[in-house]
Amino acid sequence: MTRTEYPWLLPSAMADPELPGDRGGRQRRTVRDWAVDITAFLCAAGIGLAVLAAIGADRTTPDAFVFLDSLVGGAACCALWVRRRWPVGLAVALTLLATVEPVAAGALLVALFSVAVHRPFRPVALVGAGALIATPVQPYLRPDPSTSFLTSTVVGVLLVLLVLSWGMVVRSRRQLVVTLRERARRAETEAGLRAEQAQRLAREDIAREMHDVLAHRLTLLSVHAGALEFRPDAPPAEVARAAGVIRDSAHEALQDLREIIGVLRSPRDGDGNRPQPTLATLDALVAESRAAGMEVTLDNVIDDPAAAPAAIGRTVYRIAQEGLTNARKHAPGAEVAVTVTGGPGRGITVEVRNPAPAEPFEQVPGSGQGLIGLTERATLAGGRLDHGPEPDGGFGVRAWLPWSS
Structure with a gap:
């Protein structure tokens, strides 16, 4: 068995197999997809509410800004419903939004997770690098009075790395499952082809055996029957001898054919088979x-x-x-x-x-x-x-x- 005969065993075929949803586009959500989407929305909304509560506790922030933050945070959470179709675009947009709107941080983390799960490493690295670069901008523009700039930046970087790593681990596991299923399916197909080939070779062997065994007998029948046809006035002794050969050859041919048919019907049963020549x-x-x-x-x-x-x-x-x-x-x-x-x-x-x-x-x-x-x-x-x-x-x-x- 060579790798060129079975391309699915090549490392390039197993390194990054395509997963359902990698191509984006409109796909019908399953019950599991709805459950995951609702859970992601609630997680993003929970983080956004926690950030909004911290902003509201700061008496220096005007109520108009708090109200605007709540509206923008709610819109960011609702935008997560298109994360399966446009994960990269949504992650880039939320990264830019989160630099001036801390309430969108929860939605950004969910979007980064979706990119890591549904896209290969290169776009994940580019989006992740952009998110890491934008992480210190938000605490610089809208600092948290209770937290230092360094602490906010380090926490933000760790959260981005944690979410991306978690998403890539999930993707790797899904790729492994897809690869194993595909290999099992192809192995089953290959086993079926091997069985068909073995059956075909066995039939060819049986056909050769039938020809080798029966041709000898049937030729005797043909020759002696032709002799009787063209010499109807032959002496009775020769007629009787030819008839005996015809009878014996026909009996042997039937016996050989019966044995071959018996092998076809019960290949494991060797009882009653004559020894091979x-x-x-x-x-x-x-x-x-x-x-x-x-x-x-x-x-x-x-x-x-x-x-x-x-x-x-x-x-x-x-x-x-x-x-x-x-x-x-x-x-x-x-x-x-x-x-x-x-x-x-x-x-x-x-x-x-x-x-x-x-x-x-x-x-x-x-x-x-x-x-x-x-x-x-x-x-x-x-x-x-x-x-x-x-x-x-x-x-x-x-x-x-x-x-x-």
Whole structure:
């Protein structure tokens, strides 16, 4: 698995994922949003009332200024209802307003918190820097008689930093939740794709197995049924022999098909399945082809066929089976030579060759999928397979498969 295949694992994708509401715009408020907005309004109004009470306690402030402060503070608190749509603009406006109107300080803190939650670091840093720069202006223009200028400035700076830090922590937590949810969703999607791919590969393997198993049987049926059709005057012994081959081949084909369907229906149930073919069962395959009327010579120089790896032996068996099937289709009556050589450390070489047919005949149609499947089998096993016409007009299949020592 590489990062280019899964871009959501890149650090840039996880560093600052977009949250709902980051783009602003008109969004329908949920019940939770209404509760948060009302709470923010009440907090800003509470701070504003506390500041207004302190201003009213100062007898040097005219009542007209106190009344104006209350109106401006109420307007600032009401402006918080648009903080989700324009958080940066509202924070900048309240920062400028709070320099001359201390009652708007509560609304400013809520607006700064909203910017830290709904915007990335750069705009938060710019707005926060502006708020920190404007913090000493307010106590300078409208000082609190009960508090020194330094104390008011330090408290204001600490409140701004505290609100911004709290907002960025909330944003980081939300980003983490969004990232984990997105990763879980994509991991689930990826798992589904892997399952589909595994299922598709399994179906392809089963399709190849069905072709390898059934093509051999069905070719016997076709050849002998064609012989009966074109030689209705054949001796009774030959008719009976061909009918027996047809019956046995049909029975074997049905049995093989039944086993494959059984694997599809219950892949975990191995009861009743016949053993898979191996290199040791190659003699039985040749004997079966001879019983069907083919002339086959087998030259197997492997000292101990049973010692060959099961997968390699099964592949050799399938290659020989497909070669015999093709020879029976396209060169009936020709002598087929099957040669198996090699050993541990050298690998196994299997060759199936047949000369050109001696007489013209009606060929059984083929799709060529069998040789394609054999090439894939050999490649997956770490070997190679070549096939094609021979100089004498015949056809040959040659494969090499690895056999570790």
